[in-house]
Amino acid sequence: MGQILSNIPISQSHPFSILVTGATGFIGSRLVSVLASSGYTIKGLTRKKLADTKNVKYVQADVFDLDQLKHAMQGIDTAYYLLHSMEGSKSEWQEFASRERIQAQNFLNAATAAGVKRIIYLGGLVNDSLELSPHMRSRKEVGEILASGNIPVTELRASIIIGAKGGSYAMLRYLVERLRIMICPSWVKSLAQPIAVDDVVCYLAECLTQSKTIGKIFEIGGPEKITYEQLMRVYSAYLNKNLFILQIPFLTTRLSSYWVDLITPVKASLARPLIDSLVHDTVVTDDSITKIIPLRLKSIRESIDIATKEMKMSPPETELKEEKTGFKINQKLIQISLLALAVIGTSYYWLDNRPEIYQPMWLLGSLIWYAVIVLSIIGIRNKTRLGYLMAGVLSWFTLVFWLFDNYYVVFQTSLIASQPNDLMTIRNFIGIFAAVITVIASHNLFHKVFDYQSKGKPI
Numbered sequence: 001m002g003q004i005l006s007n008i009p010i011s012q013s014h015p016f017s018i019l020v021t022g023a024t025g026f027i028g029s030r031l032v033s034v035l036a037s038s039g040y041t042i043k044g045l046t047r048k049k050l051a052d053t054k055n056v057k058y059v060q061a062d063v064f065d066l067d068q069l070k071h072a073m074q075g076i077d078t079a080y081y082l083l084h085s086m087e088g089s090k091s092e093w094q095e096f097a098s099r100e101r102i103q104a105q106n107f108l109n110a111a112t113a114a115g116v117k118r119i120i121y122l123g124g125l126v127n128d129s130l131e132l133s134p135h136m137r138s139r140k141e142v143g144e145i146l147a148s149g150n151i152p153v154t155e156l157r158a159s160i161i162i163g164a165k166g167g168s169y170a171m172l173r174y175l176v177e178r179l180r181i182m183i184c185p186s187w188v189k190s191l192a193q194p195i196a197v198d199d200v201v202c203y204l205a206e207c208l209t210q211s212k213t214i215g216k217i218f219e220i221g222g223p224e225k226i227t228y229e230q231l232m233r234v235y236s237a238y239l240n241k242n243l244f245i246l247q248i249p250f251l252t253t254r255l256s257s258y259w260v261d262l263i264t265p266v267k268a269s270l271a272r273p274l275i276d277s278l279v280h281d282t283v284v285t286d287d288s289i290t291k292i293i294p295l296r297l298k299s300i301r302e303s304i305d306i307a308t309k310e311m312k313m314s315p316p317e318t319e320l321k322e323e324k325t326g327f328k329i330n331q332k333l334i335q336i337s338l339l340a341l342a343v344i345g346t347s348y349y350w351l352d353n354r355p356e357i358y359q360p361m362w363l364l365g366s367l368i369w370y371a372v373i374v375l376s377i378i379g380i381r382n383k384t385r386l387g388y389l390m391a392g393v394l395s396w397f398t399l400v401f402w403l404f405d406n407y408y409v410v411f412q413t414s415l416i417a418s419q420p421n422d423l424m425t426i427r428n429f430i431g432i433f434a435a436v437i438t439v440i441a442s443h444n445l446f447h448k449v450f451d452y453q454s455k456g457k458p459i
Contacts (some may be wrong), residue, residue: 120208123158125284157218220289398438
């Protein structure tokens, strides 16, 4: 990437005349680094004030505060718009489209007042002939709002962007890494044209000096057109893993987003818009940008390799030691308690003398119970919220079941089956104690994982 950008001439009318919004985000942080290393002096717009670095002056502003935006844009000639509102609390992300419209209009008003000469916007690749998802419709509307003023806008529309810390890549990575058998809806058959994040940043940076890009919309994508199912298989092959995919047509995008939320650290608030955008094909139909800005576009496997190595070289910040220690203790405790429940449960068949335990419904229930324990342990080892949720539900059910089996101790009558013998009664009390430990551990872990995810931190 550095070799490509080394040919960009530094043409700024005055220092710090370039503004990059979302300067600490997935795309913005990379663009800031590339432009600064190429000799440009730039302003990085952030929510929190950061210390300045070489060629970069960070300015703090809330995009919903017009006065702050106007102040931040003073002296700006070119402004990069790299903002979205898909994350936050449930009440916020459900209104992301209206929030994005307000952001875009505020940005345009502030840019106009400050005399900005050009806006460069990164949007999503859309098929105008189809009914767009809320996410993609919002991305398109943002571009239209920015272009509705007198400032020329260059809009780049991208398909799936593959890069470390990117939402789409994170969803792909966690799903494939944590599941060997995957239940997917029909959208996994939609075509996409994934592009490496470095190539996206190159296009954004090169637009600065390419006058032919001013005031136009361009579609950008990688060299390969591929379905999301094929993309998951490429990544599983990269990991040398076998992946079995079962497609269920009636699985909606909403259910898919909740599934992703339970299996991966990608929150439903982010997963839902990302999945919505995969419902229709997102492929390049006009590659005119490749003639203006010729790049050697990276293949999907090459993009995955770069992103994976980057994640290993620069992992997210770790939690506080005491938080991590508490999490690890609960993690070990819940697995031990689940195994204890399984061992205690087997005693029905070597300590119990009641004939009911060999009835078909009892045996079927036992089989399902053991299967849930196994699936819970698998999910817990992968640190998925689904694993903790299953363990919690199972432990509550087990706790109630064994309490009812000992119902006769207090009320002199049996509810589940005939009265257990004294040995089974003692066993039930031991099992109740193990189930209580599992309930407490699963509750703690489920909420710890939720808190860590909401803060964007690893576990």
